[in-house]
Amino acid sequence: MKGDGRALRAVVAVVLLGGVVLPIVAGFAQTARAAFGVLPAIGAVEWSFAPWMQLMHLPGFGTSLRLSLVTGVGSTVLALALAFGFCALMHGRVQPAAMGRLLTPFLAAPHAALAIGLAFMLAPSGWIARMVSPVLTGWVRPPDLATVNDGWGVALIVGLLIKEVPFLLLVIGSALGQLPVRQHLAAGRALGYGRGVVWVKVIMPQVYPMIRLPVFIVLAFALSVVDMAIILGPSNPPTLAVAIVRWFSAPDIALILPASAAALLQAGIVAAAVGAWIMAERLVKRWGRWWLRRGGRGHRAGPGLWAASVVVAGLMLLGGLALISLLVWSFAWRWSFPQALPQSWSLKGWMSPGVGWGRALQASLGIGVATTVASLLLAVAWLEGEDRARRTRAGWAQALIYLPLLVPQIGFLYGLNVLFLRIGISGGMLAVIWAQMLFVFPYVMIALSDPWRAMDCQHVRAAAALGAGPWRRLFSVKLPMLVRPLMVAAAIGFSVSVAQYLPTLFMGAGRIATLTTEAVTLASGSDRRVVGVYAVLQAGLPFLAYGAALLVPALVYRNRRGLLGAAE
């Protein structure tokens, strides 16, 4: 009995260590070597601090650093506050299923497509200006205002919020599902506390520990985001992560060394920000306890919650319109300012030769399917291995899953590419698929773990009692019962893959063009119609995947109430 699944677990462990942990560690090591002056490929062989000195003196370095911190930490704090406020007001008033339907488009939409749509909305010549002009503003030509790529990073923060608030709403919602919220609300209000204050004093302190890790992921992501920052963020100087990408790909190869130093610094910034966040948690906790003990009933917390909810609703409206604007632009032909809608429509954006979206679509699809299938196989093998060993997941294993989501991509991807070059797979499909899997697998694993554990293990026992061996239990009982979560995990994995920018850019070495890399490249200054086409396709793929994830189980199990009901 002890040997059950040992071989399976050994295979999973080898694949994970060799395929996930090793590339990250080796990539970091390579980046660190270059940061201290050693990169034989460009003839640098001497250990030194010169790259760091050079970095300090690069134009705009200080501003870039400040911009990264302000947009990253600012958007995370705002997103958390807004999400909590919205949940406090909406919980119990909106059905969880309806909330899920509302959030899915924002979770599915890739950052790049959303950012492009948002630029279409916010730009001086964007949809918002067109809708209110010239009646309200008197503008007959686009005003000279920096509403996108503004020097403070406001547009970038808005873009990040549109992606992060729905993600936090999702994790808060699932945490609330595990708490006796109604009873606690009733108990608190019976003691004379206002509804809003019960949320802040009773519910939130219980929810926060359950969503801490997703908050760290949001923080790490916001500090090191590249694609969205290229499209919406300040351009000169840009945020640090964007500046690093520019230095890495600059014609002057001597910049690779300070770029590596900056990449290492980027990882340090994320670590420091998480550390500072943990310190802040302690302070808030201490202050919160003092505040709680004073026993204020706070009947006037209502307006704050309403304000948060209105802002969240506004963000969602803006995000929804941004996605629609992609579609409008891709079919627009003549659309002069300040018309609210195109004067003439056309398929030319889609049809003109040389637009070349077919190949990018093919590349995105191929890479997405390959990474998703491979990640799903690995996740099922891991979970089945746990089942056979009859043990729960160790803490280090859980940390391993989250590792690629917490370390900034730029910190190790360039170094990893140097290694890929050496073994000769750089610039190929395999390199891109491998690098994307580092980020796809964690999401697939996270999406699948809870439903897998929630599966009624009595059914599996019943199958064993009927003489079914471990493989038959897996293929004829577990997997069929889990079709719905498996499909959802696949849709999430596929969406993550389609949205990947940096791994494709670095590992593809410019030879592999996906919808995402093309959309980001075209976003600055190309014909909006062509950009619209790429962004529509980039956003469309995840939507199709989510649609299939809902449709397939519903069709397969149309006569199985036990499974359809259980999924609600």
Added chain:
Amino acid sequence: MSLELKDVSVGPKGGKPLFAPISLQVAAGEVGTLMGPSGIGKSTLLDAIGGHLAHGFVVSGAVRLNGRDVLAQPAEARRIGVLFQDALLFPHLSVGDNLAFGLARSVRGAARMQAVDEALEQAGLAGFAGRDPATLSGGQRARAALMRALLAEPEALLLDEPFSRLDAELRADIRSFVFAHLRSRGIPGLMVTHDASDAEAAGGTVVQL
């Protein structure tokens, strides 16, 4: 055929056993009963006998089924069926496919359908093969679950409070249905229950944990 427990005890690895060692012999067609307060480990004992023990628990003593030592075997090789508190019909399979799931692979082709149909008829469920298990009543589910267990031709059947979710009238009905089948097939049964009337109806040895 007989199921024999010799000095069997269960407990956490390296910890105190949950109860004093138990010895018990159940002859073919009889049903032994384990009674005792909640949380003493009755269901854990059934898990140990069936091979479903959670990680971190160990069993000591010996369990012999027709002279065969089963503790060394994996659950699927023990030929010990289980009736759970919930019927646990697989939600993704039709009622007929649920029953067929237990059928040995050596039964092939049309014979499989026939065996399932016969079993359904014995359970008063003729014509239910294509039904979604979620549409069955509690009593129908319990009977289907028994038939599924019996089609696997178990050499012993464990009953983990299988009647506790049924109302009094249905309870007596299903109980006599299950016991009659065990008796006619000569399968030893071991039941865990809180209800003295279950033990009385079983008519076999009663062990207090």
